Amino acid sequence: MQVDDTIREQAASWAAATGDPAFEDWDAFTLWLEQAPRHAEAYDRTVAAVGEGVAILAAATPANDAEPAMPAAPRRRWLGGVLAMGLAAFLGLAFWRQGAPDLYTVETAPGAMRIVELGAETSVAIAGGSRLTFDRNDPRFASLDHGRALFTVRHDEDAPFRVTAGEAQIVDVGTIFDVRLDDEAFSVAVSEGAVQFNPEAEEVHVAAGQVLSRTDDGYRIAPVDIAQVGDWREGRLSFEDETLAAVALELSRATGLTFAVDPASADRTITGSILVDPVRKDPASLGPLLGIAVTQASGAWVIGAR
């Protein structure tokens, strides 16, 4: 729009003028502002946008990439305070606040799947029915609140990638790993590289081809087929000695349907591998595949021992 464009141009012009310590024509600026309330809005938006943009630019420019520094010309003394305020207002813009976490949450619906990119070569595939928390100011951190996620992480010795899952902490050592946390299970399976589990406490090293899981009396490490780690991303679920209760949770997460477990056989364990899509279409087909009983009751698919 023509009008908007004119105001934008004027706002940019005033933002440039008033940003200079030598600017003195505040009366003319006041007159322009008084012409329309939209002028002040446009000016504020411009100054904020420039502050943010310049903060990004400054953060993106390595110090040694900048042009040769020129000796700072002597400034009038009173400018010191004003510049300090001005710089705080302009450059200190809360974009790259190191230290202060700026958390956000990503939640997937059951049956859905999502990939979150955390910068180059680092991504998190999130299974259905899961929730993770990330930090805008720290791309090397994630928290699995519940559910399941496969982390593909670029290793950086100086800034290891950390995942917290409940009480547990996992630190990457160059890695693709799958973390799962829900009411029934906690496990960390590694398909490439290795992770340090709870480096402050147990300090367990979990290598590629191993899965660490929580048991009633601690943790255990077992071998895992590397091809199976994170295979849920390809629409496959693999169970290795899993309780039916845990299987029901996984199935609900992956299909978006409601699976429950027959309390009588909640602790029964099974081993097997299934494709999610056919099960979503015909939940009863699970029966022969996994050797279990599947019945339908009050809107849920109930699985149990035969």
Added chain:
Amino acid sequence: MLRFLRARGAGDAAEDILQDVWLRIAKARSGPVDNPRAYLFRAANMTMIDRHRSQTQAAQRERDWSETRPAGSEPSPESGIAASQEMAKVLALVDRLGARTAAVLRRHRIDGLSQRQVADEMGVSLSTVESDLRTAYRAMLEWKERSDEA
């Protein structure tokens, strides 16, 4: 001064804000001021800029909060790559400005030189510096508007 603050969007809060401006000057002042009037206006303008920023941040937090509670539907696309994408956009934008305009922007805004100093250093007129900054600011406003829409 109150008239400026009202025009600047302070509305009924103008008098309270003027108090803030005085406090701010009392705290920051470290030596003689050679143009007290301009100094005062500048401090008032900074106060309004800060005010605008804290209001936008509060609104942003509000939005973040509601994002964490998806209303039954798929969560809105949200990813950590957003920040690095914005960084790439800003760098591309500055590249498009051309070498001189980009240099003017950096010297004035990152290195803290006054517009006059930038003009002298680069051997261009003050109005060239002003016009380069106007172009750069305009481009940043448009970048921000687009990124807010997305």
